[in-house]
Amino acid sequence: MLFCYKHPAAMEGRNTQETSKEKKSAIIALHNNGLSNGEVARWTGVHKSTVARWIRRYEATGSTLDLPRTGRPRCTTPQQDAAIVATVGANPITTPTSMLHQLRLSCTSQTIRNRYHSSHLHSRKTAKKPELTEENMDRRMEYALEYSSKPPILWESVIFCDEKTFCTSDQMTKRVWRRNGTR
Structure with a gap:
């Protein structure tokens, strides 16, 4: 058969x-x-x-092997790719443009982003954390101690209690390159 x-x-x-x-x-x-x-x-x-x-x-x-494919060759070597990933691993806030100058590469910043993505690194906004100075910590402790001795009836009339800081700086939102789930 x-x-x-x-x-x-x-x-x-x-x-x-x-x-x-x-x-x-x-x-x-x-x-x-x-x-x-x-x-x-x-x-x-x-x-x-x-x-x-x-x-x-x-x-x-006489063969069924695939023929060589056409296309533009990569503009970075495997060693340069490894250096890109190592550099962003050491400093996740490094921008692709600064990476070009730092490693003296002759490619575009989009190529750097492509190398990040192929290594499963994605751009995220940095977490915003208020800066706690010694003065802020002391004021918070004073507030807590002052109201800890108040009678519980006082807290029944309180609807909302919180503090918020505002920043009016011109700084752009910083980005960080990291893997998913590694905040």
Whole structure:
């Protein structure tokens, strides 16, 4: 009997992903056993044009290996990528633009952000924490001690008690690069 890779009912699950090595081998084996491209397509669960392409490539090159792909080469080396990740790990508030100057890279700041993202680092706003000075801590303690001796009836008439600090500086919101869940 002929080599069988998949039952023809498997045609329902077609997709546009790369053809696996096993499917390529099955296409060539079934073709060499005398099956037509349509029959090979039904047995392997791939489109007829895909079968024809792999048969043509096999007959031309004698191999089913993928050919080199086109595209722009990366502008950073693996060592530079590691340096980018190490630098932002040491100082998460480093901006991509300052990283370019610091590491003397000849790429764009978007490339730096892409390297961050490929290392699962994402930009987040820094947590806003009020600065507690010695004076602030002393005033809070005085307030707590002053009202701790008051009768409980006083607190029944209090609706709201809180303190809020306001800042009117022109500073931009700082960003920090970190992995999810590592605040």
